Amino acid sequence: MNLDKIIDAIFELPEESKNALKESITKVAYPKGHILLKADKIEPTIYFIKKGIVRAFINQSDKEITFWFGKEGETVISMKSYVDNQNGYENIELLEDCEFYELKKSNLQKLFKKDINIANFGRRFAEKELIKTEERLIHRQFKTASERYSSLLKDSPDLIQRVQLGHIASYLGITQVSLSRIRATIR
Amino acid sequence: MNLDKIIDAIFELPEESKNALKESITKVAYPKGHILLKADKIEPTIYFIKKGIVRAFINQSDKEITFWFGKEGETVISMKSYVDNQNGYENIELLEDCEFYELKKSNLQKLFKKDINIANFGRRFAEKELIKTEERLIHRQFKTASERYSSLLKDSPDLIQRVQLGHIASYLGITQVSLSRIRATIR
DNA sequence: TTCGTTTTTTATCATTTGTAAAATTTTTAT
DNA sequence: ATAAAAATTTTACAAATGATAAAAAACGAA
Numbered sequence: 001m002n003l004d005k006i007i008d009a010i011f012e013l014p015e016e017s018k019n020a021l022k023e024s025i026t027k028v029a030y031p032k033g034h035i036l037l038k039a040d041k042i043e044p045t046i047y048f049i050k051k052g053i054v055r056a057f058i059n060q061s062d063k064e065i066t067f068w069f070g071k072e073g074e075t076v077i078s079m080k081s082y083v084d085n086q087n088g089y090e091n092i093e094l095l096e097d098c099e100f101y102e103l104k105k106s107n108l109q110k111l112f113k114k115d116i117n118i119a120n121f122g123r124r125f126a127e128k129e130l131i132k133t134e135e136r137l138i139h140r141q142f143k144t145a146s147e148r149y150s151s152l153l154k155d156s157p158d159l160i161q162r163v164q165l166g167h168i169a170s171y172l173g174i175t176q177v178s179l180s181r182i183r184a185t186i187r
Numbered sequence: 188m189n190l191d192k193i194i195d196a197i198f199e200l201p202e203e204s205k206n207a208l209k210e211s212i213t214k215v216a217y218p219k220g221h222i223l224l225k226a227d228k229i230e231p232t233i234y235f236i237k238k239g240i241v242r243a244f245i246n247q248s249d250k251e252i253t254f255w256f257g258k259e260g261e262t263v264i265s266m267k268s269y270v271d272n273q274n275g276y277e278n279i280e281l282l283e284d285c286e287f288y289e290l291k292k293s294n295l296q297k298l299f300k301k302d303i304n305i306a307n308f309g310r311r312f313a314e315k316e317l318i319k320t321e322e323r324l325i326h327r328q329f330k331t332a333s334e335r336y337s338s339l340l341k342d343s344p345d346l347i348q349r350v351q352l353g354h355i356a357s358y359l360g361i362t363q364v365s366l367s368r369i370r371a372t373i374r
Numbered sequence: 375t376t377c378g379t380t381t382t383t384t385a386t387c388a389t390t391t392g393t394a395a396a397a398t399t400t401t402t403a404t
Numbered sequence: 405a406t407a408a409a410a411a412t413t414t415t416a417c418a419a420a421t422g423a424t425a426a427a428a429a430a431c432g433a434a
Contacts, residue, residue, distance in 0.1 A: 003263075005391075023426095035407080058329065065328065065329055066323060067324070067328050067329075067362075069291065079314075079317060079321055082314075083314040083317065084318060088321055089325065093397080111302075112307060112310070115303075116300075116303040119303050119306035120299060120300075120306050120309075120310075122307075122310045123299065123307075123313055126272065126314045126317050127269075127270040127313045128318060129268075129319040130266060130270065130316055130319055131266055131270050131271060132391075133320045133321050134266055134320050135329065136324055138245075138276065138321055139303050140324065140327060140328065141327065141360055142245065142252060142254075144245055145391090157197060164410095164411065164412090165412065166411070166412085173328055174397090175391075175392060176412075177391085177393080177394095177412095177414085178390090178391060181391085181413090183413090184414085228428090318409080331420095332421090338427085351380095351381065351382090352381075352382065353382085359423075362421075363381090363383090363384080364382095364384085364421090364422075364423080364424090365382050365420090365421060365422070366382095367384075368384090368420095369381065369385090370382095370383090371383080371384085
């Protein structure tokens, strides 16, 4: 997934503003298993996923709970760090070898102050992430685990292929045993 | 809760920008039981709660599920309408007589295009709502119903007084009977 | 107040989900 | 190719939650 496509999907910037933004972005790559973001610290960097898949998890009384998957075109960001300059709660682990576009939060914030188009880009970015998060919340409250698994199968069939079921079960808020039962009844 | 305080809590605007924003805002009041927003339509208005308490709910197979409470200082908005110009999923019901500050989305969007401070105000608004939504999502995934009730008691003791337990139970994702059991074990 | 309605609690039983452990399948490394 | 490790499924039992009905408590209008 190339950078222009990722930027354009958020907000269509005039050429000049887009170039200013792109000047602050560089490419990086890390191997499967790498921890890209660590919880309980202020994270200064934003990543756009060019290639690969990652998961966000927290450690909850000696076990890991996965609460987000990100793949090509999505943004890896500690919202608490980005928005409030506070410690984030997410660890981000790479589930495949990955390539990212990297952007320093400090550079972006400078642009917010002097370029109205980039301020509106930042607004649209937050708004779109907000809608995604709200939909996840509502989905989680209103659907059973079984329905949520079926939706996942339908909306992201590749995820089931690329991510091990233990992580999927955790993401759905159930145990792996329970997910096995659900899969058995569907088949 | 006065308007200046609500605006300032989102983003500290220069006097001129703040006045431009305030020119678009008017006051309205509705009685307890009024439905302020209806699901499955595009909602053109944003409300800031001056006084009172409201709930957001959806109709899910013949019963209502509450998924949000808003009180003084909070914003009543259909995010889907605001962000994507699509039908929202929330109904908003007033649980007390309420007073609001009312702002038309169309006026706000005009200001986004010409005033960088208001564009950044809009960015901060979305960012802060995003953090709140993300925290609700994480809380819901990681805590048991019993823990969520205890947190609610601690963080919003007034809510338990002002809102009937059936709505609280729905908000927590459990039946009212189950909430009664939880309350019985805590006492 | 007092009656009627609504809300909350309690009790019982059915269903779902979790825990633990074993069995099976798949993946990885040599 | 084979052994070891990791992931997934299955089973049995325990714990938590849901559904329903009915009783008790709280609330509101006349």
